[in-house]
Amino acid sequence: MSREQLVVQRARKSFQTGKTKPLEYRIHQLKNLLRFISERRGDIADAVKRDLGKSARGTELFETLGLEGEINLSMEKLAEWAAPRPVEKSLLTISDEVYLQPEPLGVVLIIGAWNYPWAVTLQPLVGAIAAGNAAVIKPSEVSSHSAKVMEELLPQYLDKDLYPVVTGGVSETQELLKQRFDHVFYTGSSTVGKLVMEAAARHLTPVTLELGGKSPCYIDKDCDIRIACRRITWGKFVNCGQTCIAPDFILCEASIQSQVIEEIKKCIKEFYTDNPETFEDYGRIINQRHFKRLMALMEGSTVAVGGNCDESQCYIAPTVLKDVTGESKVMKEEIFGPLLPIITVSGADEAIQFINAREKPLVIYIFSHDNKLIKRMIAETSSGALLANDCLVHFTVSALPFGGVGNSGMGCYHGQHSFDQLSHLRSCLIKQLKMEGVNSMRYPPHTAKKLGWARFFLLKRVNVCRLRRMALLATLAGLAAFAVQRFLQ
Template sequence: MSRELLVVQRARKSFQTGKTKPLEYRIHQLKNLLRFISERQRDIAEAVKQDLGKSENGTQLFETLGVEGEINLAIEKLSEWAAPRIIEKNLLTISDEVYVQPEPLGVVLIIGAWNYPWAITLQPLVGAIAAGNAAVIKPSEVSSQSAKVMEELLPLYLDNDLYPVVTGGVSETQELLKQRFDHIFYTGGSAVGKIVMAAASCHLTPVTLELGGKSPCYIDKNCDIRVACRRITWGKFVNCGQTCIAPDFILCEASVQSQVVEEIQKCIKEFYTDNPETFEDYGRIINQRHFKRLMALMEGSTVAVGGDSDESQCYIAPTVLKDVTGDSKVMKEEIFGPLLPIITVSGTDEAIQFINAREKPLVIYVFSHDNKLIKRMIAETSSGALLANDCLVHFTVSALPFGGVGNSGMGCYHGRHSFDQLSHLRSCLIKQLKMEGVNSMRYPPHTDKKLGWARFFMLKQVNVCRLRRMALLATLAGLAAFLLKAKEVKHPNSVPRGAKVLALVSAMYYFTRL
């Protein structure tokens, strides 16, 4: 019996005790996770430094700060998220109790990614805990130091039966994927995403696939190119370009290409100095295999900025490429590194055509002052997200679902979306054994008269909230009429009663609409 099987069995057995059902228990585990981040910040930062060359402040900014925000939000909103959700009824069920009850799925497998080994692994875990699930955590073996720290320290804070950490490489992941889970949450590339989905299908296990792709960045020639390039430079070279939502390539008209190159070059110098290799806030490529892959992608393109590298340090300078076409080597796969190709197009029409001719990306970036152009980009393309006039920051908005579409993934998370993604939204209808006469329309024989009644009762939707407002309005109107009648008896020459009633009822109506 494999170690992975034993871990999953232990997690399921612990889940089946019902320990995770009470909201108090979930909140306690979430607070422990928050305490882990606070107390072990140095250990986390040191691990990320060894894995990716990231500074301690950079680790807090891009790894743990967002997780802290997710935990705080889940603790604050959990009772609201987990509460029964009242829905609209039809006339047939108007006297019944009808609602949606979120409930835990069971045992969730979370397979993390190496580029943000803490943020991308722990944020789904927040949702899993909040939703009342057990979760087997599989950090990426590529970010080995982070995986080691997670394996050693996380069990000191969380229930190790319910939230075990399993480390290892491909064989361990394959062994995990043989087991039956109630949901699998995977972050990584589309090739492995297909393997995960195929394995999940053996048990009819639902999946959330947070993948990537080539996210385009269109720069309108009439926008503020200086500001646009500043934000693009930041978004592209954060974490040495190893970000799933980094701008993968630029689309712009040939007339502004030189200006774009010049402005990005200025920003690289401003952000990372003349020598990024020695600058603490510029990281490294994760390993030599990815270093060689990235160097090979530059073949056939002209280096406009940067291009320096050191294989022994896994260092590649922030690099801008020009003379790039859709058939260039660098356009054949997601770059996932500090290479930024520029492709020239004739305008918005060609940019949209270029985007739509390829797989749907995780995000589309567009920089423009023209709101009509932005709306057109939204209307005529498809992507996991669209962000205008900035990069990456949509990831920080917990109310926005984060996820892909098509080749860039399926499912979403963040905030309540994480809770819902890792919950079963159970339909509940509670009737009473009364009013049996109303049900005669559904019992044989099925006459035309019964069908007519069924059509009326089943197709007429009832907005329960509106009914409540109408009932409140009627009550308030009745009260207003009573008070005005009493006042009229005392002061018969006051303003006409009808006008006052109308004014009060109108005010009450607008009040109930709030």
């Protein structure tokens, strides 16, 4: 029996004891996870620095701060999320209890990504714990230092059987995927996402796939180009461009291409100085394989800004490519690095056509003062999300579900969406052994004669809350009338 199989068996055996069912236990584990982030902040920052060259400030801002917010929100709202959820009734069920009861799925496999090794691995874990599941955590082997810290330190804070950490590479992940889980949550590329979904299908296991794609960014020529480029520069080059929701390429009219390039050039200097290679808050490419991949993507394109590199340091400067076409090499795959191509279009019509001719992206960005144009972009395109006049910040809103559509993924998470994604919303109806006269309309004989009444009782929807309000108003009106009558006497 493999190590992975033993880990999954232990997690399932522990889950089946029912220890995760009480909300108090879930909150206790969430508090321990919060304590882990607080007490091990230095270890986490050091690991991310060694993996991605990210500063401690960058790690806190883009990794642990959001985690703390998710944990606090889950603890605050858990009782509300886990409570029975009443639903609309028909006349046939008006006297019955009819509701949805969230219940744990069971054992969840969480496969994390290397670009934000803590945020995208532990945020799904928050939802898994809150929903009452066990979870096997598989951090990415590419961010090896973060994976090692997670493996060594997380079991000191969470239940070792319910929330084990399994490290390793492709073979270990493949062995995990051979096991039966109740849900698989994967963050990464579309290519691997297909393999994960194929493996899960053998057990009829549902999946959440948080993938990526080439997220376009359209700049309207009449917008404030200086502010637009400032926000795009930040969104593109944070974490050295290794962000799934980073603007992948710019679409704009040829008449503003030079101005866009000049403004982005100014912002790069403002954010990262004249020499980003020596600047603390500008990171590195994760490894030499990805470095070489990115350098190959630039072939055939004209460098307008940046282009400097150092393979020994896995360093690529913030780079803007101009006069790119849809057939350029850099447009053949998700960039996932500090390269920003600019493609010129004749206007919004061509931009929308260009976007719709490709796979559905994780996010579409548009910069414009024209609200009608923004609404048109929403109406005529499809993506996991759409963000107007800023970049990345929708990820910070827990009330918004985060996820893709089509080639950019399926399922979503954040806040209550994480809880619901990793729960089964069980349909419950509790009827009394009374009122058999009403129930008899569904029984033979002469069912056909009763069809008219059945249609009325089955198809007539009843808003119970509205009925309660009407009953309350009627009661208050009756009391008021009685009080007036007594006063007049």
